[in-house]
Amino acid sequence: MTDRYASFVQSAAGRALVKRLGLPDPPRLRRHQPGDPLLPAPALVGAATGGRLAEPVGKILTAAGVELADPAATTTAAARFGALVYDATGITDSTGLRQLYDFFHPHARSLVPSGRVVVLGTPPAECDSPREATAQRALEGLTRSIGKEFGRGVTAQLVYVTRDGDAGTLTSLDATLRFLLSGRSAYVSGQVIRVGTGPATAPADWDRPLDGQVVLVTGAARGIGAALARVLARDGAQVVALDVPAAGDALAAVANEIGGTAVQLDLTAPDAPTRLADHLAGRHGRVDVVVHNAGITRDKTLGRMDADRWDQVIDVNLSSQERINDVLLERELIPAGGRLVSVSSIAGIAGNRGQTNYATSKAGVIGLVDSLAPVLRERGISLNAVAPGFIETRLTARIPLVVREAGRRMNSMAQGGLPVDVAETIGWLAWPASAALTGNVVRVCGQSLLGA
Amino acid sequence: MTDRYASFVQSAAGRALVKRLGLPDPPRLRRHQPGDPLLPAPALVGAATGGRLAEPVGKILTAAGVELADPAATTTAAARFGALVYDATGITDSTGLRQLYDFFHPHARSLVPSGRVVVLGTPPAECDSPREATAQRALEGLTRSIGKEFGRGVTAQLVYVTRDGDAGTLTSLDATLRFLLSGRSAYVSGQVIRVGTGPATAPADWDRPLDGQVVLVTGAARGIGAALARVLARDGAQVVALDVPAAGDALAAVANEIGGTAVQLDLTAPDAPTRLADHLAGRHGRVDVVVHNAGITRDKTLGRMDADRWDQVIDVNLSSQERINDVLLERELIPAGGRLVSVSSIAGIAGNRGQTNYATSKAGVIGLVDSLAPVLRERGISLNAVAPGFIETRLTARIPLVVREAGRRMNSMAQGGLPVDVAETIGWLAWPASAALTGNVVRVCGQSLLGA
DSSP states (O other): OOOHHHHHHTSHHHHHHHHHHTOOOOOOOOOOOTTOOSOSSOEEEEEOTTOSSHHHHHHHHHHTTOOBOOGGGOOSTTOOEEEEEEEOTTOOSGGGGHHHHHHHGGGTTOEEEEEEEEEEEOOGGGOSSHHHHHHHHHHHHHHHHHHHHSOTTOEEEEEEEOSSOOHHHHHHHHHHHHHHHSGGGTTOOSEEEEEOOOOOOOOSOTTSTTTTOEEEEESOSSHHHHHHHHHHHHTTOEEEEEEOGGGHHHHHHHHHHHTOEEEEOOTTSTTHHHHHHHHHHHHTSOOSEEEEOOOOOOOOOGGGOOHHHHHHHHIIIIIHHHHHHHHHHHTTOSOTTOEEEEEOOHHHHHOOTTOHHHHHHHHHHHHHHHHHHHHHHTTTOEEEEEEEOSBOSHHHHTSOHHHHHHHHHSBTTSSOBOHHHHHHHHHHHHSGGGTTOOSOEEEESSSBSBOO | OOOHHHHHHTSHHHHHHHHHHTOOOOOOOOOOOTTOOSOSSOEEEEEOTTOSSHHHHHHHHHHTTOOBOOGGGOOSTTOOEEEEEEEOTTOOSGGGGHHHHHHHGGGTTOEEEEEEEEEEEOOGGGOSSHHHHHHHHHHHHHHHHHHHHSOTTOEEEEEEEOSSOOHHHHHHHHHHHHHHHSGGGTTOOSEEEEEOOOOOOOOSSTTSTTTTOEEEEESOSSHHHHHHHHHHHHTTOEEEEEEOGGGHHHHHHHHHHHTOEEEEOOTTSTTHHHHHHHHHHHHTSOOSEEEEOOOOOOOOOGGGOOHHHHHHHHIIIIIHHHHHHHHHHHTTOSOTTOEEEEEOOHHHHHOOTTOHHHHHHHHHHHHHHHHHHHHHHTTTOEEEEEEEOSBOSHHHHTSOHHHHHHHHHSBTTSSOBOHHHHHHHHHHHHSGGGTTOOSOEEEESSSBSBOO
16 A cells, blocks of 8 residues: 555655666655645746636635736746636637647746646537547647646646536636645646536535535445545545445544544345335435445456456446436435446456456446436436555455556556545535536546547 | 567477466457357356346347357366357346356356457346446446456457347447457457447448548558558448558558558648548548547656657647547538548556647547537437557567566567458447447457546
8 A cells, every 4th residue: 555666765765766777656646634725836827819717717716815927027038827717718719729828838947846737728519610620639638648748747638618607617727726836736637627507506616615414425334435435525425335335433433533423234135225225315305416335346357257247346336326216316315416336447447358358348338427417407416436446455466466557657647546636536526516517527547648 | 579478488399488477478369250150169148137128139149140059058177168259138137246256157168269248237227226227337347357367369258238229229239249259359358338329231242341531640651550451441431541641651551452442641731631522522422431540659757858848749740630520520521321430549548758738738638539429410420439458569669678568568468469350340339230229338459457
């Protein structure tokens, strides 16, 4: 669970050696602490001619306490920015992409460590012409390249904001910028995030963005689930922590620590959905957010895999989510404005040797998001997923050294993520302020090289 | 341009050493030669209960000369198949995914080298319920994992076939199966291909699938473009080979070799689209297929990149394609049933350090396919792209050794592809029989680990 190489690299002796030999150089990532400002340095905001988002974004950032740099005073090499935020919605043709170069070229080396690049665009499908859609889609090539190029813990994202926004759109854009600029998104890079419409509401206090929300977390006894329970509670949620009876002690410890409640339940039992619904109805009368985090691996190559390994993985990771969703939705326990977050995996995107069962289940989770999100939108409920990459847990600690080192270094951060990184990302998607985000699959992988 | 390591591995001494040390073991890939049968061994065809494609697929394969294995007689370990083809359209729920295990588990080690796995599904967006869409989307996790797991040059693909097919649908499914099973698709794996509707027509002779077609190839003087001109001519096309005047000699050599015509033109010149249209109108009266292959790189990190490098790459790789399409379409030189094929890149999908300009242009090409394909469909014209990964060319031969070796080995084939692999893939998309394929972006990358 410790990345000894990263610790070594951050020592004085380590730094010297890494420089001399050209070894991977994992930076210390800026992570969120309650009370931190969003950024450690001013943000520079730019816009292509005719952009529609620079003005609202400027207001959002100012209200969030971010200092905006004066573009006129930034030509000195000494300028150091916390973030470069660019409104590219004004680009309507590939020839207009030149404006990206004009903004980013002079500032490419001006970001602080763990600085942020955010490019805002219009969803290609909403564009007026193929030319405009082509140019807007091209933005993805830029942000993904910047994520790989800038280094030092800098992240780069593309945020597509619907043109046909409602009141919730700007609130969710606000939530998204707060997530992306802050240390909460330390291990999220190279992502494309879509902000649509929905019943998003800003919190009274952005330091407690989940105040009063009832949040169910499955698989909460350890690893990512336990980190998630802590993050959600820190942010104001009433956490219902669920895990199998065999993990009862660990689960109780987590629940006690955060002042939440513990539910011991095997989600694959035929009566589990009903029992869970009964519990939530009786205790809280509702559940505002459901996080389907419970998951298992049973790795074997397909030729050597027994049928139980296949069945268990599909059942725990996918089918049980579907059964629980159906019962909770049917009994209307998830109110309008409610949110579902599922945990997929990079293996569900790229496939993996020895994980035909796991990758099938996690690709299914993406299918669940794609297909159920439009249906739930009608009820004001959002559904998103996160797809973790290499995260330092009990499970990854058991991977053989060479494979583990490759997994750790093959991403733009040159290190594995922490459970808290996945937890913060799920937390953001769970905020009432994020209700205009739906149908997203956000990777938490440090921009892993691995992909589809 | 030579992969010396792969040659060494395929020698007797090399084989012994590779085995002893556990080094990467690039297999010799089966590539297409005119007159070859589609498969070197029988295909085993299976289907989930209620599948709608097993029967037409059986007919297609039989007509194509593929021997179908008797499922009842295949339980011996000695059985060796050329392909495993599975109709998964009958799977309507995640619990039904078990049928995949039941088919593939006993045969996971029964494929010949360069064997083929093809799974057929229903496009998730067309499914009747979220449960069905989820299960159909899950197929992608299986095929991508199989591609990484089976090794020995075996490829694995997922083909989504529209439920609302027309006469062209089965013709294009036929074309797609002929491509995927044959050695033409040697370096294509882990892909998702969508067969829709359109004016597809089967050729009189499947060994000359482009007979009589007028095909324009840009950037035809060398590398992928020259290989493409040869493949298209071999398959019966009248090739119009285009390149810049500076490459005139190489271009003339290619054109002479294949009995095509050469056009010297700088595509970024303001009058290039008109001059090209005039040439095609005067000489052929039409152009059935346009392949936008011309492309350049001008690599630098964004902070060190001068504006010319940005502008040239965007203009050659993206904007000039748009201008040419507009003029050819406006003058109706591309008839109904015509096809456009653009060349994107894995860098356009995943981004790349030092290639912000190139990746932006190649992501734009994907945007062009996404946005223009629905418009052209109305006119009976299809538009697809290929995205090459590591292909052995003059350009890659110049990459420093360690980076080059990493690029070569980090894919399911443990080797770089050849220009002919990209050419065969473009060729397939150019066939009149493929007209019901549109809006696809097909990677030719040996299932590179690199992704988005």
